[in-house]
Structures are given as C-alpha cells and as structure tokens.
Amino acid sequence: MGLVVLKFGGTSVSSVSKIQKTAEQAVLEHQKGNQVIVVVSAMGKSTDKLVQMAEEIATTPSKREMDMLLATGEQITISLLAMALQERGQEAISYTGWQAGIETEAVHGNARILDMEHDKIMTSLGDGKIVIVAGFQGITRDGEITTLGRGGSDTTAVALAAEFSAEKCVICTDVDGVYTTDPRFIKRAQKLTQLTYDEMLELANLGAGVLHPRSVEYAKNFKIPLEVRLSHGLENGTMIEEEMYVENAKVVRGIAFEDQLTRVTIHWSEKENMRVSKVFSELAKNNIDVDIIIQGITGLGHGNLSFTIQSAALLNTLAVLENKKTDIQYEKLESEQNLAKVSIVGSGMVSNPGVAARMFEALTENDVPIKMISTSEIKVSTVVPERKMVEAAQVLHDTFELEN
Amino acid sequence: MGLVVLKFGGTSVSSVSKIQKTAEQAVLEHQKGNQVIVVVSAMGKSTDKLVQMAEEIATTPSKREMDMLLATGEQITISLLAMALQERGQEAISYTGWQAGIETEAVHGNARILDMEHDKIMTSLGDGKIVIVAGFQGITRDGEITTLGRGGSDTTAVALAAEFSAEKCVICTDVDGVYTTDPRFIKRAQKLTQLTYDEMLELANLGAGVLHPRSVEYAKNFKIPLEVRLSHGLENGTMIEEEMYVENAKVVRGIAFEDQLTRVTIHWSEKENMRVSKVFSELAKNNIDVDIIIQGITGLGHGNLSFTIQSAALLNTLAVLENKKTDIQYEKLESEQNLAKVSIVGSGMVSNPGVAARMFEALTENDVPIKMISTSEIKVSTVVPERKMVEAAQVLHDTFELEN
Numbered sequence: 043m044g045l046v047v048l049k050f051g052g053t054s055v056s057s058v059s060k061i062q063k064t065a066e067q068a069v070l071e072h073q074k075g076n077q078v079i080v081v082v083s084a085m086g087k088s089t090d091k092l093v094q095m096a097e098e099i100a101t102t103p104s105k106r107e108m109d110m111l112l113a114t115g116e117q118i119t120i121s122l123l124a125m126a127l128q129e130r131g132q133e134a135i136s137y138t139g140w141q142a143g144i145e146t147e148a149v150h151g152n153a154r155i156l157d158m159e160h161d162k163i164m165t166s167l168g169d170g171k172i173v174i175v176a177g178f179q180g181i182t183r184d185g186e187i188t189t190l191g192r193g194g195s196d197t198t199a200v201a202l203a204a205e206f207s208a209e210k211c212v213i214c215t216d217v218d219g220v221y222t223t224d225p226r227f228i229k230r231a232q233k234l235t236q237l238t239y240d241e242m243l244e245l246a247n248l249g250a251g252v253l254h255p256r257s258v259e260y261a262k263n264f265k266i267p268l269e270v271r272l273s274h275g276l277e278n279g280t281m282i283e284e285e286m287y288v289e290n291a292k293v294v295r296g297i298a299f300e301d302q303l304t305r306v307t308i309h310w311s312e313k314e315n316m317r318v319s320k321v322f323s324e325l326a327k328n329n330i331d332v333d334i335i336i337q338g339i340t341g342l343g344h345g346n347l348s349f350t351i352q353s354a355a356l357l358n359t360l361a362v363l364e365n366k367k368t369d370i371q372y373e374k375l376e377s378e379q380n381l382a383k384v385s386i387v388g389s390g391m392v393s394n395p396g397v398a399a400r401m402f403e404a405l406t407e408n409d410v411p412i413k414m415i416s417t418s419e420i421k422v423s424t425v426v427p428e429r430k431m432v433e434a435a436q437v438l439h440d441t442f443e444l445e446n
Numbered sequence: 447m448g449l450v451v452l453k454f455g456g457t458s459v460s461s462v463s464k465i466q467k468t469a470e471q472a473v474l475e476h477q478k479g480n481q482v483i484v485v486v487s488a489m490g491k492s493t494d495k496l497v498q499m500a501e502e503i504a505t506t507p508s509k510r511e512m513d514m515l516l517a518t519g520e521q522i523t524i525s526l527l528a529m530a531l532q533e534r535g536q537e538a539i540s541y542t543g544w545q546a547g548i549e550t551e552a553v554h555g556n557a558r559i560l561d562m563e564h565d566k567i568m569t570s571l572g573d574g575k576i577v578i579v580a581g582f583q584g585i586t587r588d589g590e591i592t593t594l595g596r597g598g599s600d601t602t603a604v605a606l607a608a609e610f611s612a613e614k615c616v617i618c619t620d621v622d623g624v625y626t627t628d629p630r631f632i633k634r635a636q637k638l639t640q641l642t643y644d645e646m647l648e649l650a651n652l653g654a655g656v657l658h659p660r661s662v663e664y665a666k667n668f669k670i671p672l673e674v675r676l677s678h679g680l681e682n683g684t685m686i687e688e689e690m691y692v693e694n695a696k697v698v699r700g701i702a703f704e705d706q707l708t709r710v711t712i713h714w715s716e717k718e719n720m721r722v723s724k725v726f727s728e729l730a731k732n733n734i735d736v737d738i739i740i741q742g743i744t745g746l747g748h749g750n751l752s753f754t755i756q757s758a759a760l761l762n763t764l765a766v767l768e769n770k771k772t773d774i775q776y777e778k779l780e781s782e783q784n785l786a787k788v789s790i791v792g793s794g795m796v797s798n799p800g801v802a803a804r805m806f807e808a809l810t811e812n813d814v815p816i817k818m819i820s821t822s823e824i825k826v827s828t829v830v831p832e833r834k835m836v837e838a839a840q841v842l843h844d845t846f847e848l849e850n
Contacts, residue, residue, distance in 0.1 A: 061503065092522065095526060096529055098462045099462055099466065099526055099529045100532065106539075107540060110521060111521075111529075114521045117517070118518050121514035122500065125507045125508060125515075126504070128504060128508055129503060129504040140544075185566075
C-alpha cells in the first residue's frame with residue numbers, strides 16, 4: 043500500500059458539484075488501496091472576492107492581514123470536501139495549514155515552507171481516513187498565519203509528498219497533461235507521457251504555465267514523482283521524474299514560447315565606463331523583471347548591453363534608466379518592441395551537440411530572423427519577431443519531430 | 447487609562463462600509479485614552495451562505511467540519527477590520543480564536559470557554575494597538591477548532607473582558623439599549639439606563655433577545671459591567687451591573703412577553719400513579735422545551751400536571767405522550783392553544799411583597815384572564831390568552847409606571 047498526494051486547484055473545487063466530483067476522485071484513489079492526502083486551493087474566484095473587499099478598505103492592505111484574510115479560502119474548501127467524503131461513507135478529516143503544522147518563514151504573502159509536523163496526519167492516515175490539507179498556507183514559529191504566494195498549493199502538495207515519502211504527487215488541474223508545446227496554437231502538439239524535472243522546470247519558467255517552478259524545484263530536490271492530469275477524469279497524465287524511462291526519448295522534448303517582449307539596448311562610448319551591475323540593481327529595485335541578457339563589446343572600444351523585458355514594463359524601464367544616466371554613464375538607449383521568445387527544451391541536449399545549430403538552421407530556412415540567443419544545458423532560447431512566433435514554434439515542432 | 451471590550455455583531459459588520467463605521471467607533475474609544483479590544487462576528491449573512499453550501503453537500507454535516515467551515519466567517523471580518531483601522535492610521539492587529547488562545551471544551555458547535563492566553567494580547571495592547579479578536583470560536587487542547595453556539599461572540603467578548611479586567615464590555619448592536627418592554631408593540635416603552643445582571647437574565651430568558659443569557663451569566667460571575675448600545679452611534683446605551691446606583695429605581699424594571707404558547711395538561715385518575723419525571727425525561731429526549739410547570743392534586747385523589755410549550759411543538763408533544771401512555775399511566779391528555787406569557791421583572795421585588803398581587807389585580811380589572819402563574823425571586827410570569835398579550839403588557843407597563 044502506497045501513499046499518494048492529490049492536489050486540486052481552485053477551478054477543480056469552484057462549486058459544490060465540483061467539490062463532489064473531487065471527492066469521488068479521492069475515493070477512487072483510496073479504493074486502489076492507497077493512503078490519500080488531498081491538498082486543495084480556495085474555491086474558484088473566492089480569493090478574488092476577498093482581495094476586492096480588502097482593496098475597497100485599504101489602498102495597501104497590510105500583508106499580515108491579507109494572509110489572515112486569504113487563508114480563509116482554503117479552510118472553506120477543506121471542510122466542504124471533508125463533508126462530501128463523509129457523505130459518501132468515506133472517513134475523512136480536514137486540517138488547516140497551522141493544524142497540519144506547516145511551518146514557514148516569518149514572511150507574509152510569499153513564505154517558504156521550513157518544516158512540517160508528522161504525527162497528526164500519520165495517525166489520521168493510519169485510521170483509514172483521507173486527510174485533507176489546506177494548500178497555500180502555513181504558520182510561523184510565533185503562530186502567525188502566512189501564505190506561500192503563487193503556486194502555493196502545488197508547493198504544499200509536494201512538501202507533504204516529501205514529508206510522507208509519497209509514491210507520487212498528482213497535480214489535478216484543468217489540462218490533461220504537459221504538451222510538447224501549447225496546443226491552443228500548435229494543433230499537432232502532443233501530450234507527453236514523461237518529462238524530467240529539469241525539462242519541466244525549463245518549460246515552467248518559459249511560461250508553459252501548468253506548474254509553478256517552485257513546486258517543481260521542490261519535487262526535484264526531494265525526488266518526488268509528479269503527475270499532471272485532468273482533475274475529474276480517469277486518464278493518465280504526464281509523469282515528471284528524475285530520469286526518463288522510455289527508450290525512444292527524443293532530444294528535444296518541448297517547445298515553449300512567449301510573446302509581448304521588448305529588447306532594450308544600452309550603448310556606452312567607452313567600454314571602461316560600463317556600469318552593468320548598476321543597471322540591474324536599479325531595475326531590480328523597481329521590480330522590473332529582466333530575462334535574456336547579452337553583453338557585447340565592439341572593436342572600437344564601444345560597449346553595449348541588451349536585455350529583454352515584458353513590453354508592458356518598457357516605459358518604466360526607460361524612465362529608470364534615464365533617471366540614472368549619470369550613474370550608469372551610458373551614451374544612448376535603444377529599444378525594439380514586438381518580440382517573442384521561442385525555446386526548445388530537452389535533457390538529451392547535453393549529450394547531443396548540434397541541436398542548437400539545427401534549430402537556427404530551421405528558423406533561418408523558414409525566414410524567421412533570430413534577434414537574440416540564450417542557452418542552458420537543456421534549453422536553447424531565441425528571440426524572434428512576435429508575428430513569427432507561432433510559425434517558428436511550428437517549424438521547430440516539425441524539425442524535432444514532436445508530433446509523433 | 448482603562449480597558450474596554452467592544453463587541454460588534456454580524457449586522458454591524460455586514461458590508462465594507464459598515465466595517466469602516468465600526469473602525470471609526472473603535473478609534474473613538476481608543477482616542478478617549480482607553481485600551482481597546484474589539485470582538486466581531488461573521489459579516490451579515492455570510493454564515494448562512496456557508497451553512498447552505500454545507501447542506502447542499504451533506505444531509506447531516508459533521509460538527510467538527512461545520513466548526514472548521516463557520517470559523518472562517520469571523521476570520522474574514524477581523525482581517526478586514528484590522529485593515530480599516532490601519533487605513534485610518536490606527537495600529538491594529540487581528541487574532542483568530544486559536545491565536546488568542548481561547549481554549550474551550552472538546553465539544554463542537556456549542557463549546558464553553560475554559561481558559562484564555564494572556565500575554566500575546568497584553569503585548570499588543572501595550573504597543574498601542576487595537577486588538578481585534580474573532581468572536582464565536584475557540585480551540586481545544588488538541589488543536590481542534592470549536593464554535594461557541596448561539597450568542598457566542600457575546601460570550602467571547604465577556605470572557606475577554608473578564609480575563610483582562612476590563613472597565614466594561616460594550617455590546618454594540620442594532621438597538622440602542624434595553625427597553626422596559628418591546629417598543630415594537632408598546633409605544634411608551636422606555637430605554638433603561640441601568641439594569642442588574644439578574645434582571646437582564648430574566649429579560650434575556652423571557653425573549654427580550656438583545657443578549658444571550660450565557661453571556662449575561664458570564665458577566666455576572668466575573669462582575670463585568672455590560673453596556674448594550676447602538677453600533678454606530680454616540681449615545682449611551684443601557685448599563686447592566688451588579689447593583690443599581692439610581693435612587694428612584696423602580697420595583698418592576700421591565701415587562702417581557704412571548705406568544706405562540708400552548709398549555710398541555712395530563713390527568714391521572716390516581717395521584718399515586720403520577721409518573722412526572724417520566725413525562726419530562728421523554729419530552730427532553732425528543733428535544734421538546736418545556737417552560738412553566740404546575741402540578742396540581744385535586745381533592746378526590748386525582749392528579750394533574752400542566753406545562754407550557756411552543757405551539758409548534760404540540761403535535762410532537764402529544765405523539766410522544768400518547769406513545770408512552772402505559773409508562774406514564776395517565777388517564778387523559780388535554781391542551782389549550784393560543785396562549786402567551788407576560789412577565790414582570792425587577793430585582794426590587796424580593797423586598798416588596800404585594801407586587802404579584804398588584805399584577806394580578808391589574809390584569810383582572812382589565813379583563814385579562816390568568817391561566818397559569820409562575821414566580822421567581824425577581825420575576826412573576828402569567829399565562830394569558832394570546833389575543834390579550836399586548837393589552838396585558840400595556841396594562842402592566844402603566845400599572846408599574848414604567849413610561850416615566
């Protein structure tokens with residue numbers, strides 16, 4: 043008999059009838075002979091409603107009181123889900139974050155889990171109960187309620203899976219798995235049976251959006267197999283594990299893409315004056331996220347630095363840089379909008395040189411201009427014109443034979 | 447500098463704008479130089495909505511999970527109220543029942559408070575903060591969330607007032623005080639300036655409805671002065687204290703009345719067979735509340751027992767009694783519907799014989815037939831025809847000169 047952690051997000055518990063369906067899924071898992079821990083988020087849009095009330099009351103509500111407010115969302119779901127299970131004759135018990143002893147840092151709004159209590163949940167599981175734990179929330183050593191930030195319920199689920207040495211942690215969501223690329227744009231996108239943690243991390247960071255990177259990192263560190271599957275179905279989803287067990291694993295496993303990017307380039311007349319770290323510290327201070335960074339030095343002693351940002355951050359970025367012109371000592375600023383990032387991801391790339399070259403060739407042959415390039419061990423990203431993004435993804439999907 | 451506990455019920459915090467008004471009241475109290483603890487209930491009808499969801503999910507939801515569910519209601523209010531205070535520049539901090547260490551019995555749905563933690567709230571008060579505590583909820587020694595049942599937030603407020611030796615506990619509600627009688631029926635009803643705990647207890651039990659008897663008992667035991675006043679006004683309300691300090695305190699302080707009562711009478715042919723305790727144990731087993739009880743023995747060895755019940759419980763009562771006829775060994779049952787209870791209350795009655803006589807005289811003179819009588823040290827209740835109830839209350843209000 044194994045232990046399985048099931049996590050259901052807000053859309054999977056957004057109404058009484060969906061909570062009942064979620065209960066059925068949990069019972070099915072229990073009837074397989076597994077011990078079951080269920081982690082749930084707040085019901086559908088209930089968090090938005092709470093945030094709206096807070097914003098009507100205060101311009102910048104205190105983070106402590108926001109955590110106090112938002113933590114009620116999951117507490118409602120856990121109790122209703124416990125009732126739904128009990129109504130089906132299944133013994134069940136719900137625990138809030140603090141009752142489950144999910145200890146976090148003393149940071150409000152985005153805390154990290156530090157520790158977890160073991161005995162209470164273990165006893166309940168031993169009694170044959172399905173244990174339901176509120177996702178997204180924890181408690182500090184001083185008894186303050188905290189929340190874990192975006193993707194927090196996934197993190198709770200993975201942390202519980204690690205603490206109780208679960209066989210796997212199943213992320214039940216509104217998609218049936220992880221795809222080779224975004225099926226809304228590329229019709230021939232295929233559901234993947236397996237992925238490694240690193241591949242998933244790259245895809246998560248590249249905007250695949252199914253899982254929050256923090257929870258994937260956590261699963262990787264504790265070697266917890268993750269499965270992404272549809273909330274209220276019976277089909278297998280995508281397994282995310284340490285190693286690939288399929289023999290014909292492809293070198294490139296997925297294509298990620300993201301639009302609405304802008305390149306900003308800073309030119310210096312003398313490369314000795316390049317205050318690169320100053321650039322990024324000022325941007326960070328203003329909460330501007332920078333993605334791909336390329337530093338160039340031209341023959342004549344000039345220097346330049348290019349980086350990409352979300353297009354929405356352009357005005358703010360230019361204002362920050364112009365404001366600090368004398369500190370940064372640059373000559374001029376330049377920017378290019380309407381760009382996109384298209385990336386290939388696959389852990390087999392490390393041992394397969396030439397993958398990047400095949401990518402660039404394919405894009406060039408199809409008249410997709412490459413504006414910037416960035417690589418990691420298992421990923422190659424290119425910046426291309428926004429209007430060419432889907433075409434580029436399609437070309438790469440074909441080139442690396444992901445449709446079959 | 448004193449300490450004041452303010453309690454606001456659900457209707458006083460039913461919307462964002464009412465929460466803001468409640469914040470203003472708390473600030474006003476703080477600006478008088480007092481330390482302030484605020485106890486709040488769940489927002490307006492939010493508890494009803496939670497109960498409705500639970501009832502859609504389960505026919506008889508587990509009491510543990512109901513407490514888990516309902517405790518979210520006050521947690522929402524405390525955080526929003528803290529934000530509203532902070533937005534006004536007033537330092538504030540909110541605590542759930544468990545954070546405030548409100549320890550209760552291990553009973554779900556109707557727990558009693560056993561103990562309370564002192565230091566956390568004391569420190570926050572010392573820091574100049576208004577402390578906001580979730581009413582109606584507590585925690586067992588094992589870390590289970592409990593609720594205190596009807597009137598629970600009043601009880602939380604009084605318990606906090608006792609723990610922190612408050613100057614007074616102010617129950618802020620939608621009426622501006624306790625009246626000599628129900629002003630919806632008797633136009634000349636007057637707001638009382640003061641009442642004793644015992645008087646308030648009798649009035650609360652007699653259906654005056656402003657305060658829950660349990661909280662009044664609690665206040666009496668710990669000698670906490672209670673004030674009942676309008677939530678969002680400045681006027682003084684009614685003080686409820688151990689002793690009356692006004693010189694011209696009247697013997698009768700208030701008139702309570704309640705309609706929709708029915709008298710049931712059981713006749714035995716031989717008084718030796720009267721199984722009186724069996725009657726009441728069977729009724730209790732079936733959750734039938736019995737109010738006034740009169741046992742009579744007639745000259746010929748017959749016996750009878752009369753008691754009043756809510757008219758809505760009549761069919762159930764008759765069914766229970768008929769079912770147990772052989773056990774109870776009675777001869778026949780009889781009942782009279784459309785009755786009401788009219789009572790006079792006043793702690794001065796103990797030392798003023800003749801008050802009851804004046805009451806009966808006044809009723810008789812005004813053609814109000816008296817069906818049953820019940821007395822305590824500070825109360826006389828009469829059962830009269832329902833159609834005469836308001837008239838009887840009016841007569842007594844005049845007789846005991848309560849309008850001036």
